[in-house]
Amino acid sequence: LLGIVLCLQLYAQEQNVVQKADTKWFPEAKLGLFLHYGLYAIPAGVWKGKEYKGVGEWIQERAKIPISEYEQLATQFNPQQFDANEWVLFAKDCGFKYIVITTKHHDGFAMYKSDVSKFNIVDATPFKRDIIRELADACKKHGMKLGFYYSQSRDWHEADAEGNLWDFKGYQKNFQKYLDEKCKPQLQELLTRYGDVALIWFDGGRKMSDNESTQLVNWVHKFQPNCLTSSRIGNGRGDYETLSDNKLPTTTTDQAYEALFTHNFRSWGYSKTETKLRTPQELMEVLLNTISKGANLLLNIGPKPEGVFQEESIRDFRIIGKWINANAEAIYGSKGSPFPEMPWGYITSKPGALYLHVTKWPEDQKLSLPLNGRSSSAKFLVSGKKIKSKIAGENLLLSLPAKQPDEMCTVIKVSY
Numbered sequence: 001l002l003g004i005v006l007c008l009q010l011y012a013q014e015q016n017v018v019q020k021a022d023t024k025w026f027p028e029a030k031l032g033l034f035l036h037y038g039l040y041a042i043p044a045g046v047w048k049g050k051e052y053k054g055v056g057e058w059i060q061e062r063a064k065i066p067i068s069e070y071e072q073l074a075t076q077f078n079p080q081q082f083d084a085n086e087w088v089l090f091a092k093d094c095g096f097k098y099i100v101i102t103t104k105h106h107d108g109f110a111m112y113k114s115d116v117s118k119f120n121i122v123d124a125t126p127f128k129r130d131i132i133r134e135l136a137d138a139c140k141k142h143g144m145k146l147g148f149y150y151s152q153s154r155d156w157h158e159a160d161a162e163g164n165l166w167d168f169k170g171y172q173k174n175f176q177k178y179l180d181e182k183c184k185p186q187l188q189e190l191l192t193r194y195g196d197v198a199l200i201w202f203d204g205g206r207k208m209s210d211n212e213s214t215q216l217v218n219w220v221h222k223f224q225p226n227c228l229t230s231s232r233i234g235n236g237r238g239d240y241e242t243l244s245d246n247k248l249p250t251t252t253t254d255q256a257y258e259a260l261f262t263h264n265f266r267s268w269g270y271s272k273t274e275t276k277l278r279t280p281q282e283l284m285e286v287l288l289n290t291i292s293k294g295a296n297l298l299l300n301i302g303p304k305p306e307g308v309f310q311e312e313s314i315r316d317f318r319i320i321g322k323w324i325n326a327n328a329e330a331i332y333g334s335k336g337s338p339f340p341e342m343p344w345g346y347i348t349s350k351p352g353a354l355y356l357h358v359t360k361w362p363e364d365q366k367l368s369l370p371l372n373g374r375s376s377s378a379k380f381l382v383s384g385k386k387i388k389s390k391i392a393g394e395n396l397l398l399s400l401p402a403k404q405p406d407e408m409c410t411v412i413k414v415s416y
């Protein structure tokens with residue numbers, strides 16, 4: 001009897017073993033473009049004339065919209081201006097090395113041709129085109145890594161999934177039934193029909209049991225062993241850490257982890273009720289703060305229902321993109337700062353080099369760095385122009401010109 005019990009435990013343990021994927025590419029890539037796109041772009045925070053503040057992609061939950069009514073949005077979804085190559089080339093020009101798009105958000109609508117649920121973009125809309133197919137092809141063509149956001153536990157279209165308490169009041173949910181009949185079959189579709197998938201961006205919701213988290217991570221790695229899974233799968237079973245929404249990292253680490261921010265302060269999906277956008281300077285602060293802690297940054301846009309990005313997002317992302325491309329050496333493959341926060345800006349590091357990202361030009365045109373007397377040289381990264389420097393005790397003292405070469409942020413490379 002003891003033997004049998006031991007075997008069962010082993011088997012269970014076996015079940016709970018997660019094969020981890022190789023995260024090497026992730027910290028190298030540093031910058032990802034997050035795209036929250038779906039039916040919720042149509043109401044954009046407004047339902048039957050009533051404005052709902054906050055996250056636009058939650059409109060069905062906020063307005064307690066019955067499935068029968070929400071499904072009608074699919075009959076209006078027709079993004080005729082959608083051009084996958086345009087989206088991917090824009091992302092590339094702005095310095096993003098991977099894209100993560102919502103394949104299914106909490107409303108349960110599949111933005112790809114799914115044989116598991118008719119509630120999908122090909123079968124339920126006049127558009128009838130598979131946006132994920134076209135994006136996967138364009139990413140492959142332009143060498144852009146592609147990841148899929150998938151809401152594994154919240155699905156307001158399914159009685160047995162998490163979240164819809166207005167259509168299914170008092171209904172006894174069988175969550176494993178939802179995992180077996182929709183979640184896992186759809187993940188299989190996404191991991192077997194769209195080429196290499198860089199990562200599955202699982203998202204919060206129902207507290208997953210360790211068995212459920214392990215089940216889904218093993219399921220993903222069964223079809224694509226190198227596909228990363230995000231930590232919102234729960235129970236520490238993900239391949240890399242994601243921070244809470246719009247939260248800056250507090251510690252510097254070499255672990256693979258990611259901060260996520262929206263261009264629109266308050267909504268991930270396109271919104272007409274939340275219109276305040278982060279300025280290019282605010283986006284820069286988020287970018288520099290994040291990479292100076294060794295983390296990746298996933299920056300979000302909510303595309304408009306007609307299939308294009310807001311003008312303001314295109315304008316602001318191109319502004320920071322220009323800076324990112326000019327200072328690429330100080331970003332991709334860099335690690336966080338070995339020093340505490342600096343009053344004048346941020347630091348990223350590489351072997352034998354420190355990159356000083358100066359956003360607040362020192363009035364006294366002096367900048368000191370505790371380099372313990374190590375001999376070093378300093379130059380402006382973009383122009384290559386040398387900077388006068390001398391060792392003063394433990395510190396390296398740099399003498400800067402009066403005018404800051406790049407108002408947005410000037411990078412000084414210190415080689416030691």
Ligand SMILES: C[C@@H]1O[C@@H](Oc2ccc([N+](=O)[O-])cc2)[C@@H](O)[C@H](O)[C@@H]1O
Nearest residue numbers: 055057058203204243244245260268
């Ligand atoms: C990226 C965002 O993720 C979730 O929102 C969350 C999930 C988890 C936290 N959290 O852990 O703090 C906060 C918001 C979604 O509900 C939201 O619609 C969006 O997709």
